[in-house]
Amino acid sequence: MEKLIYIKKESLKNFLEKISKDYDVYLPIQNKKNGIINFDSINILNENYIMNLKEKTRQSLKFLFFPPYESLFEFEYKKDIKNPEVTEIALSKPGNSNLREKVIFGIKPCDVRGIDYLDLVFNSGNNKDPYYLNKRENTIIISIGCSIVYPDCFCTSIGGSPFNFGNANIGLLDIGSDLIVTKLDESEKIKKFIADYKDFFEKKDMDDETENKINEIVLQSNKTCSTNWKKINPENITAKMESTFKEDALWQEITKKCISCAACTYVCPTCVCFNIADEQKDKKGERYRCWDFCTNYYYTLEASGHNPREKIYQRYRNKINCKYNYFIKRNKNLYCVGCGRCIDVCPVGMDIREIVSSIISF
Amino acid sequence: MNFINEGSKSLNVKNKKEDVKIVAFLCNWCSYAGADAAGTSRLRQPEDIRIIRVPCSGRINPLFILKAFNLGADGVLVSGCHPNDCHYSEGNFYARRRLEVIKEFLPFIGIDKRRFSYQWVSASEAQKWQKVVINFVKIIKEING
Amino acid sequence: MVNILENKLKEKISSLIEELEIIIGYSESKAPLKINPVFIKTKEEIDRLIFNNLCVNNLATYSYYLSADTKGKIGIILKPCDVKSIIQLISEELLIKNKIKTIVIGCNGIIDYKKINKAVNYQKIISAKLDENNITVNTIDKSFNFKLKDFFAQKCYVCNIYDNPPYYDEFIENDLKLNLEKKKEYEDIEEFEKSGLEKIYKFWEEEFNNCIRCYACRNICPLEVCRDKCIAQLDEPHWQSHKINSSEGKFFQLIRIFHLAGRCTECGECERVCPANIELLKLMKKVNQIILKLFDYRPGLILDMKPPLLTFKNVEQNIKDEELI
Numbered sequence: 048m049e050k051l052i053y054i055k056k057e058s059l060k061n062f063l064e065k066i067s068k069d070y071d072v073y074l075p076i077q078n079k080k081n082g083i084i085n086f087d088s089i090n091i092l093n094e095n096y097i098m099n100l101k102e103k104t105r106q107s108l109k110f111l112f113f114p115p116y117e118s119l120f121e122f123e124y125k126k127d128i129k130n131p132e133v134t135e136i137a138l139s140k141p142g143n144s145n146l147r148e149k150v151i152f153g154i155k156p157c158d159v160r161g162i163d164y165l166d167l168v169f170n171s172g173n174n175k176d177p178y179y180l181n182k183r184e185n186t187i188i189i190s191i192g193c194s195i196v197y198p199d200c201f202c203t204s205i206g207g208s209p210f211n212f213g214n215a216n217i218g219l220l221d222i223g224s225d226l227i228v229t230k231l232d233e234s235e236k237i238k239k240f241i242a243d244y245k246d247f248f249e250k251k252d253m254d255d256e257t258e259n260k261i262n263e264i265v266l267q268s269n270k271t272c273s274t275n276w277k278k279i280n281p282e283n284i285t286a287k288m289e290s291t292f293k294e295d296a297l298w299q300e301i302t303k304k305c306i307s308c309a310a311c312t313y314v315c316p317t318c319v320c321f322n323i324a325d326e327q328k329d330k331k332g333e334r335y336r337c338w339d340f341c342t343n344y345y346y347t348l349e350a351s352g353h354n355p356r357e358k359i360y361q362r363y364r365n366k367i368n369c370k371y372n373y374f375i376k377r378n379k380n381l382y383c384v385g386c387g388r389c390i391d392v393c394p395v396g397m398d399i400r401e402i403v404s405s406i407i408s409f
Numbered sequence: 410m411n412f413i414n415e416g417s418k419s420l421n422v423k424n425k426k427e428d429v430k431i432v433a434f435l436c437n438w439c440s441y442a443g444a445d446a447a448g449t450s451r452l453r454q455p456e457d458i459r460i461i462r463v464p465c466s467g468r469i470n471p472l473f474i475l476k477a478f479n480l481g482a483d484g485v486l487v488s489g490c491h492p493n494d495c496h497y498s499e500g501n502f503y504a505r506r507r508l509e510v511i512k513e514f515l516p517f518i519g520i521d522k523r524r525f526s527y528q529w530v531s532a533s534e535a536q537k538w539q540k541v542v543i544n545f546v547k548i549i550k551e552i553n554g
Numbered sequence: 555m556v557n558i559l560e561n562k563l564k565e566k567i568s569s570l571i572e573e574l575e576i577i578i579g580y581s582e583s584k585a586p587l588k589i590n591p592v593f594i595k596t597k598e599e600i601d602r603l604i605f606n607n608l609c610v611n612n613l614a615t616y617s618y619y620l621s622a623d624t625k626g627k628i629g630i631i632l633k634p635c636d637v638k639s640i641i642q643l644i645s646e647e648l649l650i651k652n653k654i655k656t657i658v659i660g661c662n663g664i665i666d667y668k669k670i671n672k673a674v675n676y677q678k679i680i681s682a683k684l685d686e687n688n689i690t691v692n693t694i695d696k697s698f699n700f701k702l703k704d705f706f707a708q709k710c711y712v713c714n715i716y717d718n719p720p721y722y723d724e725f726i727e728n729d730l731k732l733n734l735e736k737k738k739e740y741e742d743i744e745e746f747e748k749s750g751l752e753k754i755y756k757f758w759e760e761e762f763n764n765c766i767r768c769y770a771c772r773n774i775c776p777l778e779v780c781r782d783k784c785i786a787q788l789d790e791p792h793w794q795s796h797k798i799n800s801s802e803g804k805f806f807q808l809i810r811i812f813h814l815a816g817r818c819t820e821c822g823e824c825e826r827v828c829p830a831n832i833e834l835l836k837l838m839k840k841v842n843q844i845i846l847k848l849f850d851y852r853p854g855l856i857l858d859m860k861p862p863l864l865t866f867k868n869v870e871q872n873i874k875d876e877e878l879i
Contacts, residue, residue: 081676106766198584308773337797338798340768391585507863518837520755
């Protein structure tokens, strides 16, 4: 009979405290003052900051690996008094801050998928981004499946599932009293991790009751999620996007509400556009990168003053095409994980499902 | 959100008591000339003030003042022609309204009201300029404690 | 009762639709406690229009950009407080009076859904139902029933134009009147100020830690028609760094505030849309309080009146020069 590994819910707190001695632990933490949940270090937990594993975080996981602003390097112009014609430039790179290994606990499966896509952008082929890798490497990802599916979730529509753990190292399933391990990485790192904390990973035989419970939860979640939107076929959608690209009237119609802010872009787990800028004061300066958003007027503004995507609908069309067309051609996958964050934060109620649906039915 | 906080500078950075940074915006026609006159008549003034010359006090955007605070100034001083005396006849009337709004607003974001002041100093008032600077620097040093 | 109002509205719109090129109104949304702006061109679409206590959005936001894109006249459905934004835009010559038809509906208060979120301990709301006096809100495992009168937006408690808009082309009277215990204007601001400089400074520092500079506050504002020419995003002159952090977020807000000084009509859209739940309206209200104190001026009430910072008096009654001598 199959052995079942599980963590008791009552020992969860001890487990997290224990691993925080050896690892930097990040959890979804809710600020009680304004209700926002974000990934943050376990060290800030107190009466105002509590762990919340139920709901999605406001910011996706990209916030940890690809922060809104990061310094790339600092530079300084140096002159020798004896040799004034020569100016030297001294560069200083930020040190490797990733000395301790990280554990990120309580991620939803959609965010795990978001990280897979970020890896495709920052860590595949010849495109290896050292700043991203510095934060991404040495990370153990512990994901918890979604026993509760909210109305704006639609991961099943685009090829995910509430219990598809993807590249997560450990996948857990919440059955109320316990967290059942349903996915375990084969790697040495994880074997060591399990062995180190074997007190918390308890084992028992699979019984009928638990099996039924698991099956029921999985079925129920999948069912609720699939009612939120229809299934999207990546192959058909690219053709549709191509054929509607020049239908300006359609795009104008569906994006009329949009106010071209960055709320949807900045909470998206897959949006990775950034801007690089130099800032200098006297002889010292810094090169940094920070998030940028394609619905922004300045995103495509050229030095001549011409802007190829002058109107909001043109910029929004690019955004949708980026997710539902261009990326599929390169990687055979939709560049959207179905977390529904963009729907949740939109100030004017733009719903990506409605927009894609009206393009499909055009 | 410890990630976001990295390297953030904050408004009203406290410098040491002896070492205060004060930014002064002076209008070209009256106050700058007044400060100049104070210099030529050898009136001693504290050296904590960095003077920026602007064409008119009406040229001063609220942004200038806030930016100065954001970059760590301990105090900001604005000085222009007396009302009714503006070289461009009405620049300082507009300025007066704007500057007063800023002055009233600063406490609301946690900056002491006394850290910002606007004064009218004409080209001939070298003595007044000296007193203004001495007193303003004194006040800022007091606040910094 | 609400349906009577909606029917009146639909009737009015059907009589107007011929002369208008496009009408902006409110429609049903799938998301609980929210409504969607809708753009109506044909008679068939009129049925989509709704009006209830959840119609929070200030549709004046769309007026400036839409009037630049359309040739004909635009109809906008507004609450009496939203009209203030239109008045302000017309006064500043940003909007041509003849291009806009303001269809104002008498208002009996709007719901602040951030207050409801707080009341349900910030659990995600999955469905909600509204009737005349009560609102039922369901989270994943609980159901709440609230009295409406505790959940109106802050501005409703000081509103005195709900039945008497300062400007309109068409007015649809609402049989339901706003019936709230009036609060003192700027009561909350004065309360906040008492906490002292140190605490205030800390408060904003903490609030802006969450700012991601998404510019939703700027773009939703009906009066900030400068979103494509914003100084905060320019490289030349480089007034503000592009960095996303607490101090830059705060500095951007200060730019916004002084841009809106003497113009802001306190519609509260900036605070509503903020994905980081920053209390932006507080800042705006403070500036308006100062403007009221110094110049005895309230934005958006009188047509063709210049904002106080674009004009001056030789002798200012309420401004006293500071003596440093």
